[in-house]
Amino acid sequence: MKEITELRFNAIAGYARDPRAVLTGEEVAYYEAEDGSILGLIIRDRTDDDFAGMAFGRDAKLRFRWTSMTDFLDSQEKARDALAELLTNLLGEPPEFHHQGDEKGAPVDFFTPLHLPEALHPDFRKIASESVFFPARGIIEPMMRWHEDLDGNFVEQFQSTAFDQRIWELYLFAVLTELGFALDTAHAIPDFIGGSLFGSIAIEAVTVGPTVHGANIIPPPPTDTEQQMEAYLSDYMPIKFGSPLFSKLKKKYWEKEQIAGVPLVFAIADFSSPGSMVHSRSALERYLYGYSYEATHDEQGKAAGKPIKITEHRWGDKVVPSGFFDIPEAQHVSAVISTTAGTISKFNRMGVLAGFDAGDVMMMRTGTVVDRDPAATFPLVFKAIVNADGYSESWVEGLNVYHNPRAVIPLDEDLIPGAAHHHCDDEGNWTSTAPEFHPLASTTEMIGGADVAQALAEFNGPAIKFWKKP
Structure with missing residues (x-):
């Protein structure tokens, strides 16, 4: 052995x-x-x-x-x-x-296509066939054998119409398992009910999809200029986040007997357009608490943010009230959690770290991370070689927990260790606690062949490097 x-x-x-x-x-x-x-x-x-x-x-x-x-x-x-x-x-x-004698049903091959090739999701085809995604496949396969398909359509949707949503659920399953939760498989609603040594939690997965008109996907607005990006984050994306969160709120999960007395959490991921989650974190925060922040300085001259209450978000003929946690029924939602890492790239990186073969492919991860300097106004930039000795990563890394200040059942921070926890009071005063290394967003590049040697020579250092934005 x-x-x-x-x-x-x-x-x-x-x-x-x-x-x-x-x-x-x-x-x-x-x-x-x-x-x-x-x-x-x-x-x-x-x-x-x-x-x-x-x-x-x-x-x-x-x-x-x-x-x-x-x-x-x-x-x-x-x-x-x-x-x-x-x-x-x-x-x-x-x-x-x-064999244990308590198994029900036959094992499922999650990567044998159930649809014609043209009906398969492009990302599913990548995992199922491309060697650079073998680490993701290697780590997903044993995980999915434990993920109970209570709705009866998980595999079919994973391969076709709801790949992003199912990957998000698998990510949440991995996080809960890593944090020591035993999951209740007797109930399909909400998506997860778990108990750990620190208490119980109920989680409903939420995703933001693209805007669709009939059978056509409407592309997001341009974000090429500073003004366009500001409008995108101030109004367009808060409305995109607001729609599925409000829809989930109307389902009144807190009335379910199986989660009585348990903190209810909505876990939301942005799949509204390719790569959108890299930029949209601030839009979610703005919508949840209903505050924006004007750059200013405190009495000691340090950079600070002056809270400004937002009443609504307006885009075209759509108007949505700001402040999800201000909605009366939202008091039953203890927190909203989110991350930019609930993607196939995360599974590929974790697959490499778990020893699933990546062949001759090197993974280069680049992103931003919280700067611990009290005077910092921008995050640090980091670059890492995932395959290198000394690189480490966990499932919970990069997860953000936004606590509801009006929650009937507050969420204990000890239930989700390793995440960043954010609080905002009625005056907009913002406080956060985060791990030493807390990525805000990142992208992963696959490098193969002759390019590996060149990339290693240019990197020339430890598994992960940091620098400040110029």
Whole structure:
């Protein structure tokens, strides 16, 4: 057997973990059989301070689950040797040895097309066929075997009409799993109900799609000039965010018995046009709290923002009141969460980090990150080589949590550690707490062939670099 990273183990078998297990056992090492058919885990008993090895094999639905374990031993080295012997013995067992008896239905091949080629989503075709997206496919496949298709149409829509929406749901599933939530699979509404050691949460996924007239997609307005971009962020995008959020509000999820007393969160992603999410974060913040900020300086001369209350957003003949959290019924929504990272590029990067082969392709990630300098008026720019030693990333990285100041059930920040948490009071005073490295937006470039050597030579440094905007 070979030792693997925690991230790889989590990508393949982490969905089987009971969040309560951390109370009794500490995970100390992870392993994989050479053929990848069996995984191993060594734990330390927190009470007795001894060690044991656990083996995970594929059940009847091809999900890795616990099947057997070693005795508890007085050292990690002895537990490792015992685990190696256990895995060797298990390699001789038939596949049925690992079946649990509680599986329902047959395993699904998520990448076998269910539609004619012309009906498949372009991004699905990329994942299913292009080698540069094999890392994304590698990390999505085991994840989707655990994602319960309560609506009955997840795979069909993932391949065709709702690829972006389904990728967003998979991203949220990955975040919740990473944060230690056990998910309730008995209810289809809302999308996720989870419980962790820190409490429970209910999440409904929301997406912003393109404007459609009949069968035609209406392109977004131009953003070539500073004035055009300001209008786009001040009015066009707040209206785009407002429409699906208000529609979700009318469904009154808080009246569902299964989430009584649980904080309800709307998780929204912008897929209104290619690359739009890179720019639209400020528009969401403006719409949620109903404030814009005029650049000024405080008494010490430091850059500051003067809050200005917004009453409405107007674009053409559309007028939407500003301030989602000001809507009376929105008091039942504890927070809105969002990120620019719920895309196929995220899955591709995480796939590389989890050890799924990217071939000879190098991934270069470029973006902006929060500048910790109190005098900073712009974010830092960063560039990173995803394949390089020293690069790390988590699913929750870059997630923003916008807390509702009027929430009937406030959301405890401890439920979503690793995210940036934002608060805004009735006077528009804004406070945020964020991790040391908190990306605001990024793009990922795939570099292959002879260009790899040139890119590495130009980068010439650590896995990630930072610099200030000129």
